[in-house]
């Protein structure tokens with residue numbers, strides 16, 4: 227599937243800086259119907275990309291709930307990510323050099339502003355469903371608060387109204403690991419890879435759960451001196467991310483996540499959530515220690531008429547990527563005509 231590039235107009239960031247000559251990478255699947263009302267917009271999480279069929283198999287794709295045979299599906303890479311949109315690795319138009327660790331600070335609202343500009347360019351005036359989990363859910367919520375008239379349905383999974391002190395602390399621990407890598411401060415391609423490896427291992431602790439580790443990574447009874455399964459798992463997961471992601475992007479996006487606060491400048495979170503005009507499904511994951519159920523309940527309590535459901539999973543936060551059968555089940559309930567807004 228082809229990836230397209232949309233060149234953004236100069237973007238005034240929340241920080242006050244202007245991001246000039248930026249672009250957004252995006253993909254689409256399926257066809258717009260005659261009424262142009264079959265659009266599904268997917269917002270991706272921290273390290274994913276515009277290729278939603280590759281990272282949300284079982285939910286988006288042929289034979290899935292969101293089947294391109296029925297829907298016009300759009301997924302755009304977020305600003306700051308190393309998967310095609312403008313990132314710290316791109317040349318600064320003013321100097322011709324990449325900005326690396328000096329890339330402008332982004333906020334969730336900046337990420338949404340870039341995708342809103344793309345939406346306007348595509349002429350999509352009626353979005354049937356906007357869906358996202360984690361950082362993707364933060365964008366979807368922010369967008370739905372900004373544009374109560376645009377989205378018919380909002381589906382958010384394992385996300386929050388404001389990034390918590392707990393979540394920011396996890397992100398800071400990961401940034402400390404990256405910043406301790408001398409190649410990060412040196413500012414060069416691949417800089418910070420060792421730090422990124424450690425950062426991913428830290429992050430995994432918040433994406434999984436006690437029982438997920440104990441069930442899958444406990445050593446055999448007779449184990450003594452060989453390397454522990456849990457240790458090689460942590461290292462492998464770090465290596466796996468280093469092979470496909472970039473430390474400068476990781477820092478930029480985790481900082482953006484920390485800015486997330488729907489209530490900022492809007493009289494607080496309840497007032498912001500009351501602006502949502504879309505029919506809404508809020509899905510929480512029982513074992514999620516990063517975005518706990520209390521945060522999902524807060525969303526559902528304040529979004530008018532929201533449906534709330536808990537997905538019982540042993541996978542922890544990453545259940546939003548893995549539990550596609552259960553998510554499909556809740557989508558079927560949500561879209562059933564018997565559930566009134």
Ligand SMILES: CC(=O)SCCNC(=O)CCNC(=O)[C@H](O)C(C)(C)COP(=O)(O)OP(=O)(O)OC[C@H]1O[C@@H](n2cnc3c(N)ncnc32)[C@H](O)[C@@H]1OP(=O)(O)O
Nearest residue numbers: 273274275280281443455456458459460462470544547548
């Ligand atoms: C080009 C691209 O990749 S696009 C981007 C894809 N990624 C994204 O979009 C981000 C969202 N996705 C994710 O975060 C992850 O892929 C998830 C959460 C969906 C799934 O994570 P996974 O790492 O596949 O699952 P899990 O935690 O079960 O780990 C399985 C892997 O660990 C390996 N593993 C398991 N136990 C151990 C161990 N003790 N020691 C070493 N390796 C181990 C498995 O062999 C497996 O390896 P593989 O990925 O090479 O097949």
Ligand SMILES: N[C@@H](CCO)C(=O)O
Nearest residue numbers: 271272273274360361
């Ligand atoms: N596992 C997710 C992060 C959790 O939201 C990712 O790598 O994007």
